[in-house]
Amino acid sequence: MLEQFHVPVEDQVFVEADRMRASTEALFMRCGLDEAGAKACTDVLITNDLRAVETHGVSNMMRNYVQSYMAGALNPRPQLKTVRETATTANVDADGALGIHIGAEMMQIAIDKAKEYGTGAVTAFDSGHLGGCGYYAAQAAKQGMIGLCMTGGHFAGPRRTGGMVPTFGAEPRLGTNPIAWAAPARSQAPFLFDIASTQIANNKIGLARRIGVELEPGWITDTDGSAYEDRVLPPDEYYLLPFGGTRENGSHKGYGYGAVCAIMCQTLSGAGLAGTGTEYTGGYHFFAAFQIEAFCDQDDFLDNMDEALERLANTPPAPGHERVLYPGLIEGEETEKRLNEGIPYHREVIDWYRSIGAELEVEIELP
16 A cells, blocks of 8 residues: 555554454444354454555444444345355355455355365355455465455446546446455465556545545546546545556556456346446455466475565665565565554544444443
8 A cells, every 4th residue: 555545653543453353343243243244344354454455444444334234234144145056156145245244255165166176266246345355365375275356336327436437438337346366375475466446446535535645646537537637635526547547558457457347246146237226336246266286286386486476576676666565565564563563543543433332332442
């Protein structure tokens, strides 16, 4: 994550991961989830915070999730239904569950199929926000496999904020449509590539508002599809550009990634690329796992990954830069650091936890 999105030092409140975990689990249970569901949801958010993926941790997401549960927009006790299944695939009706509630279970189905047959893939529909695809791709890597995860939603009509405009487009037609891919290594931090198909994830706009940072030109658009070139925070109405920004800088590549994601998540699960409603609908997910032994020797793969990742990290840096990274290296380093020192949250986040805890009569024990 870009440096400007980190919590300013003067606003940081360090919290041990287990303390924030306990408070978050209590809030989820107050929203109606059982203990297992609350733990599953919380683990996604705290893992993201430990990796410094703060856009998809408790700071940005908990207030949205709690509000949705309280409004009845999410089902805290879903009855999952497999509507189609083969030895290597499944399509699951998530019954209105929050994505982070059922995501790990869906990926585990794909992993278990891959353990037996070499590959496994699962689509899930009628579900809420997935909370970051990287968590699920990494889930497969932790079990010695290659993991792939995508999530998307569609726009059947104009929406005020948050959607991706196609290259040359003036109205959003896709969500941010993230894609994550992970692979294990023997001793190096696992490779973990997790990106939105837009120039900037929509959650970063909310993060920027909280900490008061400027945007970069060409991240978003005005409501006519023109690139927004100001650095100040955007007005209430804006759209997102595909990564690349303009056609000259490769926006067709980001747009293409977004469309691929939509096809694999939405159309493959039976929803159709355009959707059927008039508003944005999220909650279509794709999970896949690949058994390395089905393709090559596992030990050779892990050794080769170590060599490749070390070679990438040891690339001489260009002038003005300290080091070269590979996807997943910073996340691994941050996790170790934050487990030892605590997670730096913004004061406003701690205040919100105390406030919502008092409102819902949940005991919150935070500094």
